[in-house]
Amino acid sequence: METTTQTDYSKPKAELNAANIAKPLTIEPPQPHIARQSCDDCVTKPVCAAGVLKRNMPASYHSRLFRTQRFAKGKHLFYAGDSLSTLYIIKSGSFKTYFCTEEGDEQVMGFALPGDILGADALADQRHNLSYMALETSTLCVAPVNTLKTLANRFAPNWLLQQVHGEVLRERQLMLMTARKYSADTRVAYFLLELSARHRARGLSEVEFKLTMPQRDIAHYLDMALETVSRVFTRLQEHSILMIKRPYVRINKVAELKAMVDESLLP
Amino acid sequence: METTTQTDYSKPKAELNAANIAKPLTIEPPQPHIARQSCDDCVTKPVCAAGVLKRNMPASYHSRLFRTQRFAKGKHLFYAGDSLSTLYIIKSGSFKTYFCTEEGDEQVMGFALPGDILGADALADQRHNLSYMALETSTLCVAPVNTLKTLANRFAPNWLLQQVHGEVLRERQLMLMTARKYSADTRVAYFLLELSARHRARGLSEVEFKLTMPQRDIAHYLDMALETVSRVFTRLQEHSILMIKRPYVRINKVAELKAMVDESLLP
DNA sequence: CGATCTATTGACGTTGCTCAAGAGTAGTGG
DNA sequence: CCACTACTCTTGAGCAACGTCAATAGATCG
Numbered sequence: 001m002e003t004t005t006q007t008d009y010s011k012p013k014a015e016l017n018a019a020n021i022a023k024p025l026t027i028e029p030p031q032p033h034i035a036r037q038s039c040d041d042c043v044t045k046p047v048c049a050a051g052v053l054k055r056n057m058p059a060s061y062h063s064r065l066f067r068t069q070r071f072a073k074g075k076h077l078f079y080a081g082d083s084l085s086t087l088y089i090i091k092s093g094s095f096k097t098y099f100c101t102e103e104g105d106e107q108v109m110g111f112a113l114p115g116d117i118l119g120a121d122a123l124a125d126q127r128h129n130l131s132y133m134a135l136e137t138s139t140l141c142v143a144p145v146n147t148l149k150t151l152a153n154r155f156a157p158n159w160l161l162q163q164v165h166g167e168v169l170r171e172r173q174l175m176l177m178t179a180r181k182y183s184a185d186t187r188v189a190y191f192l193l194e195l196s197a198r199h200r201a202r203g204l205s206e207v208e209f210k211l212t213m214p215q216r217d218i219a220h221y222l223d224m225a226l227e228t229v230s231r232v233f234t235r236l237q238e239h240s241i242l243m244i245k246r247p248y249v250r251i252n253k254v255a256e257l258k259a260m261v262d263e264s265l266l267p
Numbered sequence: 268m269e270t271t272t273q274t275d276y277s278k279p280k281a282e283l284n285a286a287n288i289a290k291p292l293t294i295e296p297p298q299p300h301i302a303r304q305s306c307d308d309c310v311t312k313p314v315c316a317a318g319v320l321k322r323n324m325p326a327s328y329h330s331r332l333f334r335t336q337r338f339a340k341g342k343h344l345f346y347a348g349d350s351l352s353t354l355y356i357i358k359s360g361s362f363k364t365y366f367c368t369e370e371g372d373e374q375v376m377g378f379a380l381p382g383d384i385l386g387a388d389a390l391a392d393q394r395h396n397l398s399y400m401a402l403e404t405s406t407l408c409v410a411p412v413n414t415l416k417t418l419a420n421r422f423a424p425n426w427l428l429q430q431v432h433g434e435v436l437r438e439r440q441l442m443l444m445t446a447r448k449y450s451a452d453t454r455v456a457y458f459l460l461e462l463s464a465r466h467r468a469r470g471l472s473e474v475e476f477k478l479t480m481p482q483r484d485i486a487h488y489l490d491m492a493l494e495t496v497s498r499v500f501t502r503l504q505e506h507s508i509l510m511i512k513r514p515y516v517r518i519n520k521v522a523e524l525k526a527m528v529d530e531s532l533l534p
Numbered sequence: 535c536g537a538t539c540t541a542t543t544g545a546c547g548t549t550g551c552t553c554a555a556g557a558g559t560a561g562t563g564g
Numbered sequence: 565c566c567a568c569t570a571c572t573c574t575t576g577a578g579c580a581a582c583g584t585c586a587a588t589a590g591a592t593c594g
Contacts, residue, residue, distance in 0.1 A: 102529065102530065125432065165390075168388070168431065171439060175374075176368070176374060214571090215573065224447065224550075228550060262368070262370065264369030494584085495581095
């Protein structure tokens with residue numbers, strides 16, 4: 001499989017293209033989301049983790065269940081070990097989920113985007129196993145867990161189970177990607193394509209988006225040294241597959257990025 | 268951390284000790300379990316995955332729920348993709364759970380021992396994500412999933428959720444162990460100690476037990492090459508920390524094995 | 535007793551980690 | 565607004581752990 005050969009990319013190595021660098025990214029700064037009570041015009045609607053639940057639930061319950069809240073960058077929503085009291089769904093912004101080993105280094109388990117649920121890892125034993133940190137200032141839908149559980153049992157009995165199961169599948173996919181047989185290049189390519197697909201699912205551009213997490217977190221997510229992440233990014237830019245203008249990224253050649261990852265792993 | 272330094276073990280490297288090799292292992296061949304209807308004298312009772320369920324359930328339901336069945340070595344209970352119809356609990360024997368990537372190599376997710384449940388990964392979406400293969404001829408408790416779900420909802424409402432959640436925790440632990448920062452030595456040591464602890468929990472010897480899985484499976488579980496597994500085993504025997512007499516293994520120096528793994532990771 | 539699967543051992547090459555030093559960027563307070 | 569500090573990122577050099585390939589020995593099964 002040529003996906004694992006290093007520094008090949010099967011294309012001429014272009015010098016870091018001045019014209020390319022000059023070309024400004026067309027991304028808008030993120031619009032501040034206006035917190036509305038209704039879900040109807042929420043941008044996350046098509047991917048909202050509570051979607052099924054809401055569709056099966058009389059509209060009158062909505063306002064009882066969800067309130068909105070701002071949450072500052074760098075702050076923690078839960079720490080691993082906290083007991084469960086409230087679940088959240090991201091309306092705008094992003095979070096990382098992680099846990100720390102006793103030696104103090106952290107294992108990043110995932111990045112949460114608008115529509116994703118935060119805290120579902122605690123549904124089974126009422127205690128969080130992961131810490132959740134805001135990567136940027138975000139807005140959240142807040143749902144008291146008891147109300148949520150009651151409504152879920154009544155209107156979507158499988159919902160809780162599926163949230164926990166989603167966790168299994170996501171983490172299994174991550175474990176697969178971080179297997180030794182996949183090179184650093186493959187992992188980073190996968191990471192970018194995964195983010196790209198999730199942005200597309202949210203109706204956002206799949207080629208230009210914001211990398212809200214520092215390379216350190218990407219490294220801890222993909223189980224590699226941060227220097228290696230940096231080197232891969234540099235290489236991808238040299239081949240003009242990618243263009244990074246912190247904190248934004250543009251994927252110039254999706255096909256070549258995909259060629260670095262096995263078909264079967266693509267999101 | 269000196270746990271990651273290779274080929275040190277902080278002890279004199281003993282030649283493969285002839286006296287040691289001659290000394291026969293004291294393990295009995297596994298007694299064939301007699302399949303009884305009652306759970307009362309089942310050896311797996313203290314660790315049975317359905318323990319909570321049974322304790323909360325009138326005894327009259329037991330016979331309706333569980334039947335026993337023999338299952339031959341090498342056979343598959345489910346394949347990934349099968350739809351869920353029956354859950355099993357191991358009465359005796361062992362299984363491996365795994366899935367295959369499109370390229371054909373397999374990722375082993377775990378080894379199941381007596382008392383462990385088989386098939387719970389399908390509880391959320393009624394479809395198995397993993398394949399289950401018997402590592403030796405085994406006996407199983409068979410439970411039709413519909414009956415089980417009904418009874419669980421009635422007598423132990425959190426049980427289903429906890430089974431799925433258990434999966435999350437186990438796989439997360441595995442992911443942690445297979446992180447790059449842990450050496451091949453550390454992983455194998457961890458693997459042995461994990462098995463040891465699980466045997467102890469079942470009232471069996473924690474220093475002498477049967478390694479029912481081939482090294483190939485251990486390698487795919489710990490995400491390493493099978494040659495590396497073999498080398499570590501050899502090294503551990505050279506330092507007489509371990510003694511292997513296929514398919515049995517004896518841990519001679521538990522303390523030194525534990526010293527190879529971080530405290531925090533120990534089961 | 536041959537065929538097949540499993541384990542052992544050696545030689546070699548490579549990927550990616552570590553350590554280290556420097557440049558770029560952001561946040562803070564005078 | 566600028567200077568100072570603290571991150572974050574970049575880049576290089578060296579090294580070692582582990583994967584790969586290959587050949588052999590041992591075990592298991594019909």
